[in-house]
Structures are given as structure tokens and as C-alpha cells.
Amino acid sequence: MAEEGQVIAFAGKIIVTSSASRPLAVIILAAGQGTRMKSSLHKVLHPIAGRSMLLHLLASVSELAPERQVVVVGAGRAQVEKAVAGTGAVIAVQEAQLGTGHAVAQAHDALAGFAGDVLILYGDVPLVSAGTMRAMLDRLSRGDEPRAVVLGFRPDDAAAYGRIIADGQGIIEKMVEYKDASEGERAVTLCNSGLMAVRSTDLFVLLDQIGNNNAAGEYYLPDIVMLPGGTSAVIETEAWEVAGVNSRAELAGVEAVWQARRRAEAMRDGVTLVAPETVFFAHDTVLGRDVVVEPNVVFGPGVTVADDVVIHAFSHLEGASVASGAAIGPYARLRPGADIGVKAKVGNFVEIKKATVGEGAKVNHLSYVGDASVGAGSNIGAGVITCNYDGFFKYKTEIGAGAFVGSNSALVAPVTIGDGAIVAAGSVVTKPVEADALCLVRPEQIGKAGWAARFRERMTAKKAGK
Incomplete structure (x- = not known):
């Protein structure tokens, strides 16, 4: 993590960090069923460039030297547990799929006694870099100390992504799902990736305050942003970095992005x-x-x-x-x-x-x-x-x-x-x-003069007599 007063560049902007590094925990959500993959392999274990999406993410996380790492799973626990063996990550189980807020809450016991910052990531969003994670944590530590930092992006086609309405300083005024957004709000191009940084002292208190009064009856993690009594901030990254995978086609798309960037890197080098x-x-x-x-x-x-x-x-x-x-x-x-x-x-x-x-x-x-x-x-x-x-x-x-x-x-x-x-x-x-x-391991070569001609004559006569 960044030292106090360090100047870093992020998404074309200069950011000055404002506090010394704090202990870090990471929660990776991987409890989705992944039914659109149509596979017996857990969704987050499908490979990009020869390594599973989950291990790509954990490799980036390792650059931040986290104190704790928790992977929240539902079905397919045994596969994921085997995959993360030796990484330092522990497994938490979400038995019932009651939304992203409920999934994060399952990490409560694994983070018992932890005091520091918490990054919330998604196992099927594998390309987010350590630099972007650092930028989220640095924003969380700024003097205004937002309760949460959300990672936003501006895709070429905002489609049905949730929108983030923020002021010029990146303070979030409103987060709204596409289906609930007005025409003016839908015209906003800043979208919510779902990735978030929160202080551990706030996270589970905030989760206890959200409800499930929605069409799906689920507890949504983004709801903690709009709870009264505090402000949250957004920082931006490029759309490719937060591309998610829910189907084989999307897996191929993320692979293509990764390969294109790696080719460019090779040629630069x-x-x-x-x-x-x-x-x-x-x-x-x-x-x-x-x-x-x-x-x-x-x-x-x-x-x-x-x-x-x-x-x-x-x-x-x-x-x-x-x-x-x-x-x-x-x-x-x-x-x-x-x-x-x-x-x-x-x-x-x-x-x-x-x-x-x-x-x-x-x-x-x-x-x-x-x-x-x-x-x-x-x-x-x-x-x-x-x-x-x-x-x-x-x-x-x-x-x-x-x-x-x-x-x-x-x-x-x-x-x-x-x-x-x-x-x-x-x-x-x-x-x-x-x-x-x-x-020299072969029999001596022998030549029999005229043998081939006699053979052909004999076989031709035999064939003609049929």
C-alpha cells in the first residue's frame, strides 16, 4: 500500500495519498452458480491465459500483502478449496444465495478480530490490477474518510449497468440500478463495477442496516453506500479491467483483452x-x-x-x-x-x-x-x-x-x-x-539381378489368366 503523502497516477489523474498503510483484508465473492457457463467446473476456476480467474485475482491481491483473504463460495466448495490451497486464502460458505450483501456477511467470522481496510472483489472479475486496488485503498484513507469507495467505469455501451451520480470531487450523491433510473440518470455514463473498499469497523455494521425490500428479496452490497449518516466516494478505472465473466463468450472476450495487452507489453519490451x-x-x-x-x-x-x-x-x-x-x-x-x-x-x-x-x-x-x-x-x-x-x-x-x-x-x-x-x-x-x-544395426543389403522384372512378368500373367 502507499505511504503517507505518496503521489500516484491513476486513470489519468494525480492522486496524493493521505495516510500510512493499514492492515488489509480481502473478500472475494465466488458464490454464484455460474449456470450460463454450462460447466461442471466452478465458474471462477475457468482459465484465462492458462490460470484460473480466481488465481489471477489472488496473484494481484498478493502484491498488496493482505493480512487475511476470504473466498466466499456456495456450490462447488471442494473445487475452490483445492484451487486456493497454499495461497493463504480461507473459505467462507454462503449456503443460500441471498444477494451480494449477504455473501459479504458470511466473511464475518473469518475476519473476527481484524482491524483495517477491506477490499471486496469478485472472482469472475479477474483483471483488476494491484494498482487499481491500491488506488481504492488510498482514496479510502483520504482526509475526508468516506465510509466506502466504489470502483466505477465508463463502458462504450452503458446498457443496463447501475449508474453512479457523483460530484466533481467523486463524492457519490446517488447510486441507482438501471431499471430504477430516470432518463436523466440513464444518460450518466459512470457505471458501478461492484468492487468496493470499506473499513472493517464499518463494514458489518453497515451490512446489518440494509434490508431486502426489493423484487428479488435479496440483500445488495451497494445499498450500504446510500445509508444515512456518511458519504461514499467513487474512483474510476478503464472498462476492460472490470469486465466480468458469466458465459463462455464473455470468457473468450476477457481472454482476448488479456492477450492483446500482453502482446503489446511484449513488443514494448x-x-x-x-x-x-x-x-x-x-x-x-x-x-x-x-x-x-x-x-x-x-x-x-x-x-x-x-x-x-x-x-x-x-x-x-x-x-x-x-x-x-x-x-x-x-x-x-x-x-x-x-x-x-x-x-x-x-x-x-x-x-x-x-x-x-x-x-x-x-x-x-x-x-x-x-x-x-x-x-x-x-x-x-x-x-x-x-x-x-x-x-x-x-x-x-x-x-x-x-x-x-x-x-x-x-x-x-x-x-x-x-x-x-x-x-x-x-x-x-x-x-x-x-x-x-x-x-550399424541392419542386415546386409542384397541385390538379386532381374528379380523385379521376373516378378512383374509372373504377376501380370497371373492377373491376365483370371
């Missing part, structure tokens, strides 16, 4: 994306400078790429590391555990899994290298396969430095190819090959 819209990143993809990524490349989770690497078109990388100067693809697949060395080359239609490819080594065409080590400067010919699995266990293949493995060879693990050894094309290697030796 010195990566060339030949066709940016065709490249897809994971949440933790790390790319060095002067990396070139050609069209239709997909990064799964756990990929690190050093400087000066070229990743050719239609390649897929996951759980892999690529050292500087290497070239990958086109049409290459790096699976988890692939470790590609400096200036190594993994070519077209090659799959690498749980294997190291040493400095300057080449695996250029149509090969599978799994559970293996390939020494520096080695050359793996077209169609070479490491036979690493017997149907029950995996075994390792070790290929020494400077070795040459001829095309269409099968290396039956466990097996070792020594430094500088040559394996002749078409070999099935089942025993160790010494350093600098030639391994």
Missing part, C-alpha cells in the same frame, strides 16, 4: 511479433529481448525464452526453457521439461519432452526426443525416435557431445550413445555405443 493477433501467451510467459515470434505460436504455462531466439510459425511451447540464439520450429512442440541450449535448433515437426538439447545441437526434422539428453554439437537426423516407454515405465537416452544419429533410427532406452559416435541410418539401437564408434 523488445519482442518482434510478426502477426501479433495470432500469438497466444500464458500468464507466466517470459521472453527476452530481440526474440522473434512468427505467426500462430502458442505459449502454454511455464515457458522462459532468452534473448535472440527465433520461434518459427505454428510452434507450441509449454513448460520449456530456450537459451539464447536458439531456433524453434516451424511446427515444433516443446513439452514440459524441454531445455533447449544456446544456439541449438529444434526444427519442423519435432517434439521434445523432458529432454535437454545441448549447445549448438540440432534436431531438425520429424523426430521425437523424450526423457533424453542430447550433447552439445550433436546432430539428430530426420525421423529419429527415442523409445522411452515400455508401457509401464519411462527410461532415459543419453547422447554424447558431437554424436551423429542417422535418419530413421530408433534408440531403445535405456541406452547411451558416446561422444562423437555415429549411428548409421535405419538402426535400432539397444546397447551402448562407445565414443567415436560406428553403430
Whole structure:
């Protein structure tokens, strides 16, 4: 959180914080049924860039070092509990779905004895940043000390969002649901995201004062804003940051926003994306400078790429590391555990899994290298396969430095190819090959003169006699 007197920029405005940081608790609402997703997976566990929406949010929250984190769930508790294991978050259960105010109230016991600020977030609004969260908390700590800070936004189409009527200082005069708004109020473009910051000393007192006298008979969190006896404030963020997910289409929309921003970030940091819209990143993809990524490349989770690497078109990388100067693809697949060395080359239609490819080594065409080590400067010919699995266990293949493995060879693990050894094309290697030796595993070639002509003559006659 910000220190007292710190100057920060937010949504194009300069904000000066006015108080020292206070302890923080975070409540994440994730009790919705998510019926529009039509999925057995809990809504907040659907992934964006290879990581669930809920874990995206918790990663941003972690930057604020909260003292407590509470995730309020309804159905699907076991799934969510498993997902947040190790994050420091605890689970609170909303047995009956009685509205957002009722959902927040379920965190009461988990926050017993806590004194500080509380952020209220939504598990299906995954892109809100730590910077925006800080800005909400800083506004809560300003000298006028509003009872609550609401995060507002101005979408291109305000549609049926609830509206926020505020003065020039951001003090909320009225919050109104679209269906209850007048024509003048509907013309206001400032909308309510539902995200809020409140002091813990106020939160549950305010929740006790709201009622459920509405068409749905539910307790709405925004109702605490308009209770008598205090004022609330609004700050603004961009609409993309508070985009929510209630359907597969909206999930795809949020994914598209995340990817577009990540591509722009990559290019700002010195990566060339030949066709940016065709490249897809994971949440933790790390790319060095002067990396070139050609069209239709997909990064799964756990990929690190050093400087000066070229990743050719239609390649897929996951759980892999690529050292500087290497070239990958086109049409290459790096699976988890692939470790590609400096200036190594993994070519077209090659799959690498749980294997190291040493400095300057080449695996250029149509090969599978799994559970293996390939020494520096080695050359793996077209169609070479490491036979690493017997149907029950995996075994390792070790290929020494400077070795040459001829095309269409099968290396039956466990097996070792020594430094500088040559394996002749078409070999099935089942025993160790010494350093600098030639391994030739195939029958002697025999030629029978005239056999093919006699064969064709005999078969033609046979066919004609039918």
C-alpha cells in the first residue's frame, strides 16, 4: 500500500495519498452458480491465459500483502478449496444465495478480530490490477474518510449497468440500478463495477442496516453506500479491467483483452511479433529481448525464452526453457521439461519432452526426443525416435557431445550413445555405443539381378489368366 503523502497516477489523474498503510483484508465473492457457463467446473476456476480467474485475482491481491483473504463460495466448495490451497486464502460458505450483501456477511467470522481496510472483489472479475486496488485503498484513507469507495467505469455501451451520480470531487450523491433510473440518470455514463473498499469497523455494521425490500428479496452490497449518516466516494478505472465473466463468450472476450495487452507489453519490451493477433501467451510467459515470434505460436504455462531466439510459425511451447540464439520450429512442440541450449535448433515437426538439447545441437526434422539428453554439437537426423516407454515405465537416452544419429533410427532406452559416435541410418539401437564408434544395426543389403522384372512378368500373367 502507499505511504503517507505518496503521489500516484491513476486513470489519468494525480492522486496524493493521505495516510500510512493499514492492515488489509480481502473478500472475494465466488458464490454464484455460474449456470450460463454450462460447466461442471466452478465458474471462477475457468482459465484465462492458462490460470484460473480466481488465481489471477489472488496473484494481484498478493502484491498488496493482505493480512487475511476470504473466498466466499456456495456450490462447488471442494473445487475452490483445492484451487486456493497454499495461497493463504480461507473459505467462507454462503449456503443460500441471498444477494451480494449477504455473501459479504458470511466473511464475518473469518475476519473476527481484524482491524483495517477491506477490499471486496469478485472472482469472475479477474483483471483488476494491484494498482487499481491500491488506488481504492488510498482514496479510502483520504482526509475526508468516506465510509466506502466504489470502483466505477465508463463502458462504450452503458446498457443496463447501475449508474453512479457523483460530484466533481467523486463524492457519490446517488447510486441507482438501471431499471430504477430516470432518463436523466440513464444518460450518466459512470457505471458501478461492484468492487468496493470499506473499513472493517464499518463494514458489518453497515451490512446489518440494509434490508431486502426489493423484487428479488435479496440483500445488495451497494445499498450500504446510500445509508444515512456518511458519504461514499467513487474512483474510476478503464472498462476492460472490470469486465466480468458469466458465459463462455464473455470468457473468450476477457481472454482476448488479456492477450492483446500482453502482446503489446511484449513488443514494448523488445519482442518482434510478426502477426501479433495470432500469438497466444500464458500468464507466466517470459521472453527476452530481440526474440522473434512468427505467426500462430502458442505459449502454454511455464515457458522462459532468452534473448535472440527465433520461434518459427505454428510452434507450441509449454513448460520449456530456450537459451539464447536458439531456433524453434516451424511446427515444433516443446513439452514440459524441454531445455533447449544456446544456439541449438529444434526444427519442423519435432517434439521434445523432458529432454535437454545441448549447445549448438540440432534436431531438425520429424523426430521425437523424450526423457533424453542430447550433447552439445550433436546432430539428430530426420525421423529419429527415442523409445522411452515400455508401457509401464519411462527410461532415459543419453547422447554424447558431437554424436551423429542417422535418419530413421530408433534408440531403445535405456541406452547411451558416446561422444562423437555415429549411428548409421535405419538402426535400432539397444546397447551402448562407445565414443567415436560406428553403430550399424541392419542386415546386409542384397541385390538379386532381374528379380523385379521376373516378378512383374509372373504377376501380370497371373492377373491376365483370371
